Amino acid sequence: MDDIRDYLGSVFSKLPQTPEAHRAKDELGQMMEDKYAELLAQGMSEKDAAEATIAEFGNPDEVLESLGVKPQQGRKRHPGCVIAAVLGVIALCCVCWVVFWGRAEADPHAGSVDATIAEDFSSVDVHAACADVVLKSGDVTQVSYSGAANTSFEYEVQDGVLRVTQQQTSNVGVQASDGIVITVVVPTTVELASVGATSDLGSVDLQGVEAARTDVSSQMGDVSVSGVDLSSATLELFVDMGQITLDGSAVSPGTVVRGTGEKVLAASAQMGDVNVTAL
């Protein structure tokens, strides 16, 4: 084990003591220790395990490049450049802080939302980062959201489009879509040119909302469409990893044309399944 530490120490001794270099050393150390421990567990002697771990470590120059340091230039750097770089990093941190803090403060819908929309619209566009999306028909237009930390939620009607957007506002904390739901209710009396709903991590569920063109997709979750008249529709159904079910039977990815095919329904899921049940 000491051999490994000595080796890493000598690799990093040539480098300026930056936080990046410290982290690289720490993580490479973690990987080497794990490998060393596994080789020992397989019955190798301490000496052989250390030698094998060091031999398979790779080329140190690769790591130096990722730290933005060319080995032969590492020591020649002018102190002015280092100070400028440090000041640059501090300035960048300030900007990030202001941006994230400002966004969190300005976000009017961070908590739970249950709103009725009065404006007219002819299209619906929902984009969720990490929420399940439900679109259904009802009496009045409503948008509701069970809030979550580290996400922003916004809705507006602009140029005839009801836009609903949920985004992650910081890189820490909530990432799963568990229990976070965006529900959009659209009255059956509203004639819709297009409906789009997509979720990166959650599912998308469209129930009885009719539009000339419907696009529903999810990267990680399932996509389901039900209660929609598809007697004259072009169905574009795609999955990468999951399965497609159309009216209860499994079908292959591709395009299905029914009747005149004038209505368009595009449903796709990268990791999950697509389920379509016509009215």
Added chain:
Amino acid sequence: MPDEISSDYIRGYIDPMILCVLLQGPSYGYEVSKRIRQISGGLYAVKETTLYSAFARLEKGGLVESFPQVAENGKRRTYYRITPAGIEHYQARCREWQLTKDVVGRFMEGCGA
């Protein structure tokens, strides 16, 4: 036994390999390297330096994010998880690969056949 794969060639695909592993859940350095060896059927073993520089690059690009976690044995480790941008990047690389395979295959698998 097939001829050895040129490591320079395969290194160009280390990013999608890592993202593929992380799609199955957050993981840490050595576990990712083990999964890559396993999935490749033992034909490719990634070097620590290659893996770390890829992690640093992916994190800088916002495709993965790291977080510290203490494992069952009490050891502190840096875990990585894929971000939505990482998922998108992975899918784009998969589409690019299909196209590459198709085009290059026309020249490598029976020319003009």
